[in-house]
Amino acid sequence: MTYIAKPKISHPSLPKNQLGLTTRDYEGVVSTLCAGCGHDSVTAALIQAVFELDIEPHMLAKMSGIGCSSKTPAYFVSQAHGFNSVHGRMPSVTTGAYAANRDMTYVGVSGDGDSLSIGVGQFVHAIRRNLNMCYLIENNGVYGLTKGQFSASADIGSKPKKGLPNQQEPIDPASAALALGATYIARSFSGDKEQLVPLIKGAIMHSGFSLVDVISPCVTFNDHEGSTKSYAHTREFYKHVANIDYIHPSEEIKASYAEGDAMPIHLHGGDTIVLRKVDRAYDPTSRAEAFKLLRERYNAGEITTGLLYVNDERAEMHELMHNIDTPLAQLPYEGLHPGSDELRKLQSRYR
C-alpha cells in the first residue's frame, strides 16, 4: 500500500556503489507491515546486499507469492520488476521467467505458509531443477494476514496466542532443502544483519538454487512467551556455525582468511565467498555433516545459523538443459523456424 509517499532525499555523504548509486536508490515504497516486524529487517538486509553487489536495479526481478513476506518486494528496489503472484506459486513463475531470460538476477521472497504448506510442491521442484535464484523464506511459524494460525514450521510445543500448543512435526526448510539437493543453504535471523547480508550476497551470486531461511518473528501473533519463533527465544537459542564474507571480484582475499577456520569458496561467476567457521570441525561442503549438524542441534533446542551447506559444482537449470547462452526471449524470430521449403519437405512422412 502506498498511502504514504516516501520522501526521496539522498544525503550527500551516503556511500556510493560502483554504479554510482546509494542505498536510497535500492529502496522501495514504505512498508505497511506491523511496526517491529522481522520482515522489514530482512528487506533492509536485501537492500544492503543488492547495493553492495552493484546489481543494476532493472536487472533484478523480485518474485513473490502471497502473505506478509510476499508483500515485501514492494518495499525494496522500486526500479526492479516485481511479480507478486498467487499463493505458493512463486517458484513456478520464477522458473518460467528464468527460462526466458537467464541474464537477470532473481530474488524470491516467500514465507513459511507460502513455501511449506500451499507451495511445498513448487518449493521442492524448484530445488530439483537447481533453479538459479535466491529464495528467501521469512520464517515466523505463523499465518499473519489471517490472524495467527500455526504454519508448518511451528515447533512441537510452541504456544499460540490463544489455544493449545502445536503438536505436529515441523517442516524445517533447511533440512528439507538439504534432502532435496539444494546447492546453497543458509539460515539466519532477521535481527542479525551482520550475518544475514553476506549470506544473501552469497546466495545471489551462487549459481543454482540458494535457500536463505530467515527466522523473522511476527510481533503481532507469535512473539509471546512460549513461542519458539519469538525474538526472545531466537536470541537465546540461535548459534552461528559458519558465517561467510562475500569477496567482490575486484577485492583481494586477505591473508587472514587462509587460517584454519576460514575457507575460500570460488563461485561460478568469479566471485569468492570466504567461510568463517565458528565450529572448527564443521564442513559445510558435506551434505552428510550438514544433516547431522541440523538434527543434533535441533534436538538440543538450538537454532543453527550461518552457511549450512554449499555445493558449487552442480550445473544449474539452463546448463542441465544445454540451453543457449543468449536469453531465449531475446532470440530473433528468423532463427526459430526452418522456413516454408523445409515445411514442405518435413511433411513427406505424412503423405
Next chain:
Amino acid sequence: MASINDVVIKIGTVNGTGSASANGLLRKAIFRMGVPVVGKNYFPSNIQGLPTWYEIRVTGDGYSCRSDRVDMMVAMNAQTYARDLAEVEPGGCLIYDSTWPRSRLLNRDDITIIGIPLSKMCNEHFDGARARILMKNIAYVGAIAALLDVDLEIIKSLLEETFSTKQHLIASNMEAIHLGYDHASQNFPCPLPARVEKMDATKGHIVIDGNTAAGLGCMYAGATVGAWYPITPSTSLMDAFRTFCSRYRVDPETGKRTYCIIQAEDELAAIGMVLGASWNGARSFTPTSGPGISLMSEFIGFAYYAEIPAVIFDVQRTGPSTGMPTRTQQCDLISCAYASHGDTKHVLLFPADPAECFYMSPQAFDLAERLQTPVMVLTDLDIGMNDWMIPELEWDESYVPDRGKVYDAEDLEKMEKFYRYLDVDGDGITYRTLPGVHPKGAYFTRGSGHTKLGAYTEDSAEYQEVVDRLLVKWETTRTMVPDAEIRYSKFNKAAILTLGSCDGACKEALDRLEQQKVGLNYCRVKAFPFTAAVREFIDQHEVVYVVEQNRDAQLRTLLINDIEADQKKLVPLLHYDGMPINAGSVVAGVLEEIAKGRAA
C-alpha cells in the same frame, strides 16, 4: 453392396500388441492410392490387455468425420468378438483368425464371414513370440489388401520407407503381407464388391493428427518456452514440439538449444512457468486437458487481471472429473471461457482439424501478445489424436510475429514516466514493458487490486476503472479474433451453428439433408468472444440448430451469455457419448426437430 471407395474397415485388437503400425500401414497405403481416408483410434485408458479399435473410413467423397457404419470388421480380439460381430452392417464382412476352432462363436448369415488362420501361418513362418504377434497384424493387412484390392506395390514401398535402416524387416514384413494376401485370394472371391480403386483425390494432401500439427505450429510461431504436465490426450502435442525442436532448434556445433521444455510438477506449476516466461518476453505455451484447466484456473484469472500473455492448448476429453480420458468431447467450453474466480472471461479459439491447429498456433500467440491475456486453443481428442486428411501445410514467409504493445528501451528513454495500465490508445489495450530492458520500464505485477498506474489499491473508483477498461479490451478482442465460417445454401430460415471438430459431421449432414430437400445454412464459430457476423447470422434465422459435443449445450450458453442471442431460436443438438460425432446423428437430430414442427 458393390461400391468403390466407400467402405469402413474396423479393426478390433488388444492394446499393447503392436497393431497400430499395421493399421497405419493399411491406412497409408489406401491414401497413397489417391483415395481419401479418415483414421480413428478408439483406445482404452490402459497400457496393455484391453480392447482397442482402429477405424479406417475410405471416403472417395472426401468426408472427414467418423462413419456411422462398419462394412468390414477385423475381429482379432476374442473378448469383443460378439459385439464386433453385431456391429457389422448387413451385407458386410467379418475377418477372424481361424487358427482355433470357434464352434461356440456367434454367427450371422447376413454377412460374409472370412476365417484366415493368421496365428497358424505366422507361427509356421516366424520365430519368437513378439515377432509372431506383430507379423499376425501385418498378415491381416495382407488379407484386407486382397479383399479390398489395395496395391501391394504401394504397401511394399511404404515398408521400404519405414525400414530403410533395417533392411531385413522389409522382407519379413512383406512375407507376412503375402501370407494374408495369398490365403485370402486363394480361398475367397477377391476383391469383394465393396473395394478400393485408385483415384486422384489426395494430391497436395497429408494425413496428420492435430497434436502434431499444433506442436509444429508452435515451433513456427517462434515459441521458446513450453511447460507442461503429461495428460491424455494432450501429451503428444509437447512430444511433437520436442521432436521438431530437437531437429531444428539445436545448434549443430555447440549442441545448445534455442528452446526450453520443462516438465512441470503439476498443471499449477506449468501455467505459472508459462506466465513467468511470457512476462519476460518469451513466447510460451502449455498443452493440457480438462483436469489441467481446473488446476490452472487460479493462474488464468491472474493472467487476465495482471494482463500477461499465455497460450494454452486444451485437448478436451470426456468429463466430468477423470471422466473417460481416452474419449472425446467438447466439454470445457464454459470452464475455459470463464476460468477462475471473479469476473473473468477469456479468448478461445476453436480449430476444426489439424490444419487449423497448425495455423491457429501462431494466431494464438499473436492474439495473446496483442491482447496481453491468456488465449486458449480448444481442440479435442478427436482432432488431437486421430488421423485427418488435410491440405498440405504451407508457411507464409512474410509472417512477422505480433508482439503487441511493448515499449522498448528507446521508447522508455524518451518517456518521462511509464505507467503499466494506462489506456493510451482507447482500445482497452495498454502498453507493457519487458523486465531488464530499461530502468524506466519497471513496474509491479500483481493480482491484487491495482490502479491504472499499476499501484496497489483498495479504492472503489480506482479498482473499477481498471476492470471496466478490461471490458473495453474485450470488445476490441471481438474485432480481432478469427471470424466464423459461414455458408448459405439458399435463402431459408434454418441453420446449423457449430464449432471445432463437429465441422466434418455437420458438412456431411448438410449434404445428406440437401438430398432430402432440407437446405440449411451453416455457421462454424472459430473463436470466443463471438464476432459481429455470428450475431448477425443468428438474427437472420428463425431456427438455429446448435451442434456440439457436450451434455449441457455449453456453446449455446456462451451464445446467450456473450451476444445475448435469442435462446428460443437456439435448438441444441447434442452428442456426448465420448465417440467422435458423426453425420448420421446430426441428420437424425435435425429431422426429428422438423418432425416436431420446427422450421427447416
